[in-house]
Amino acid sequence: MDPTPRTHVLVLVRSTADPVRGRREHGEPGAPGAHRAVPQEHREPAHRPPARQGVVFADGDEWKRHRKVVHPAFNMDKLKVMTATMSDCAGSIMSEWKAKVGEGGGAAEIELSGQFEELTADVISPTAFGASYREGKRVFLAQRELLFLAFSTVFNVQIRAFRYLPTQKNLKIWKLDKEVRGMLTNIIKSRLADKDTMGYGNDLLGLMLEACTPEEHGHEPLLSMDEIIDECKTFFFAGHDTSSHMLSWTMLLLSTHPECEQKLREEVVRECGNEVPTGDVLNKLKLVNMFLLETLRLYSPLSTIQRKAGLDLEVGGITVPKGTVLTIPIASIHRDKEVWGEDAHEFNPLRFENGVTRAANHPNAFLSFSGGPRSCIGQNFAMIEAKIVIVMILQRFSFFLSPKYVHAPMDVITLRPKFGLPMVLKSLEM
Ligand code: HEM
Structure with a gap:
C-alpha cells in the first residue's frame, strides 16, 4: 500500500484498542470534519456544509488558531450564564404545548422531533447572537436551506466541474450564501462598532470576538472577518x-x-421543585445526566467519525500506513459486549454511576462527542441545553408514546427517528 497522505483506504476500526490513541499520540488532527458524512478529500463542494473554513474543517496550525478563538465561548462558566436564555426558549415552546393540551381537553399528541428541531434552532440564535437574535434566526433559516441544498445530492455521482456551472441549484446556493454572509457581516460590524460602550457581549459571538484580539497579540485579530463568519455558521x-x-x-x-x-422526576422535584433550572442546579442532577449519557451511548447522533493516521501505526494488530483514513464506528463500539459488558445492548443509565471513564472496560469507550484535542467543542452546551429541556418537560408533562410511532432510526449524516416522534402529552400540576 502506498502510504502517501492521499491514501484513502478505509479501515473500520472496531476493537477494544483505543480508537483515538493514534491521533492523540501522533498529534495529527486527521481527516477533519465534525458532523460530516464523507472525508474531506472526497467531498465535492456541493457536499460541503455551508461553513467553508471553520474550526470543523481547518487542520494543523490553522485549526489551532480557530480553536483558540472559539474555545473560550464554550467555557463552562460562560455557558452557565446562557441557561436563562435556553430556559426562556424552552418555556415558550412548552407554553404552546400546554395550550394544545388544554385545547385537547387534557391531552394532545405532538410530534416532538420537529418541535426539538425548532427549539434547538431557537436556542442557538440568542445564545450565539444575544440581542441580535432576530437577525440570527434569519441567518439560521437561510443556513438550513443552504444545508438542505448542499446535502440534497450527497449520494449522487459527483462531477467536479458541476460546482462551477450556473445550474439552478448552484445559483440558489450562491445567492443564499451571499445573503448569509451579508447578514453575519452586519451583525459583526455593529457589534464591533459598539464594543467601547457596550462591550463585546456575553453570547458566543461576543466571546469569540473578545478572544479574537488577545492583548498579547497586539492589534492583529487572530481571525479575519470571513473566518469569524465561518465560525458563526459552524455553530x-x-x-x-x-x-x-x-x-x-x-x-x-x-x-x-x-x-x-419516575426516578428522574423525583430528582427534579427534589433539586429544583417548580423553579426554572439554573446552571448550579443542573450540576446536581446526577440521574438526568446518566440518562442522557446512556441515551447518547445507544443512539449516538453521529454514528461514525474519521481520522487520518499521522504516522505509520498499529491498530488492533493491523499495520496502518500514514495517511490512511480510519473510520471509527461509534455505534458498534457503543454496543460491543467486550467493551460494555454482557448488557451492552440494554438500556442501563446506572452504568455511568461512577463517571464516563469508568462506565466501560476502556476509559475512552464513550465516543459520542469524540475524544482528544478535536473532541466536540459544544458538548457542555449540548448537555446543558438537553438537561434544561428534559427538566422542564418533567416538571410540566406526563407523556406516553403514540401508537403511531414507528421505530426506524435513520442514519443520514445524523441519527434521527425517520418518521418523527409522535408523543401524547398531558399537563402535570406540581
Ligand atoms: C448532542 C450533541 C452533539 C454531539 C453528539 C456532537 C458530536 C460531535 C463529535 C462526535 C465531534 C467530532 C467529529 C469529528 O471528529 O469528526 C464534534 C465536533 C465538533 N462539535 Fe459537536 N456535537 C454536539 C453538539 C455540538 C454543539 C451544540 C456545538 C456548537 C454549538 C458543536 C460544535 C462542534 C464543533 C465546532 C466541532 C469541531 C471541533 C474541532 O474540530 O476542533 N457540537 N461534535
Missing part, C-alpha cells in the same frame, strides 16, 4: 441537528422506561 451547522436528535432519543427512552421517568 448552526454543528450544534443543531445533533442536539435536537439527542432530545428525541431521550424522550423515546424515557417514555419506554417509565420507572426511570
Whole structure:
C-alpha cells in the first residue's frame, strides 16, 4: 500500500484498542470534519456544509488558531450564564404545548422531533447572537436551506466541474450564501462598532470576538472577518441537528422506561421543585445526566467519525500506513459486549454511576462527542441545553408514546427517528 497522505483506504476500526490513541499520540488532527458524512478529500463542494473554513474543517496550525478563538465561548462558566436564555426558549415552546393540551381537553399528541428541531434552532440564535437574535434566526433559516441544498445530492455521482456551472441549484446556493454572509457581516460590524460602550457581549459571538484580539497579540485579530463568519455558521451547522436528535432519543427512552421517568422526576422535584433550572442546579442532577449519557451511548447522533493516521501505526494488530483514513464506528463500539459488558445492548443509565471513564472496560469507550484535542467543542452546551429541556418537560408533562410511532432510526449524516416522534402529552400540576 502506498502510504502517501492521499491514501484513502478505509479501515473500520472496531476493537477494544483505543480508537483515538493514534491521533492523540501522533498529534495529527486527521481527516477533519465534525458532523460530516464523507472525508474531506472526497467531498465535492456541493457536499460541503455551508461553513467553508471553520474550526470543523481547518487542520494543523490553522485549526489551532480557530480553536483558540472559539474555545473560550464554550467555557463552562460562560455557558452557565446562557441557561436563562435556553430556559426562556424552552418555556415558550412548552407554553404552546400546554395550550394544545388544554385545547385537547387534557391531552394532545405532538410530534416532538420537529418541535426539538425548532427549539434547538431557537436556542442557538440568542445564545450565539444575544440581542441580535432576530437577525440570527434569519441567518439560521437561510443556513438550513443552504444545508438542505448542499446535502440534497450527497449520494449522487459527483462531477467536479458541476460546482462551477450556473445550474439552478448552484445559483440558489450562491445567492443564499451571499445573503448569509451579508447578514453575519452586519451583525459583526455593529457589534464591533459598539464594543467601547457596550462591550463585546456575553453570547458566543461576543466571546469569540473578545478572544479574537488577545492583548498579547497586539492589534492583529487572530481571525479575519470571513473566518469569524465561518465560525458563526459552524455553530448552526454543528450544534443543531445533533442536539435536537439527542432530545428525541431521550424522550423515546424515557417514555419506554417509565420507572426511570419516575426516578428522574423525583430528582427534579427534589433539586429544583417548580423553579426554572439554573446552571448550579443542573450540576446536581446526577440521574438526568446518566440518562442522557446512556441515551447518547445507544443512539449516538453521529454514528461514525474519521481520522487520518499521522504516522505509520498499529491498530488492533493491523499495520496502518500514514495517511490512511480510519473510520471509527461509534455505534458498534457503543454496543460491543467486550467493551460494555454482557448488557451492552440494554438500556442501563446506572452504568455511568461512577463517571464516563469508568462506565466501560476502556476509559475512552464513550465516543459520542469524540475524544482528544478535536473532541466536540459544544458538548457542555449540548448537555446543558438537553438537561434544561428534559427538566422542564418533567416538571410540566406526563407523556406516553403514540401508537403511531414507528421505530426506524435513520442514519443520514445524523441519527434521527425517520418518521418523527409522535408523543401524547398531558399537563402535570406540581
Ligand atoms: C448532542 C450533541 C452533539 C454531539 C453528539 C456532537 C458530536 C460531535 C463529535 C462526535 C465531534 C467530532 C467529529 C469529528 O471528529 O469528526 C464534534 C465536533 C465538533 N462539535 Fe459537536 N456535537 C454536539 C453538539 C455540538 C454543539 C451544540 C456545538 C456548537 C454549538 C458543536 C460544535 C462542534 C464543533 C465546532 C466541532 C469541531 C471541533 C474541532 O474540530 O476542533 N457540537 N461534535
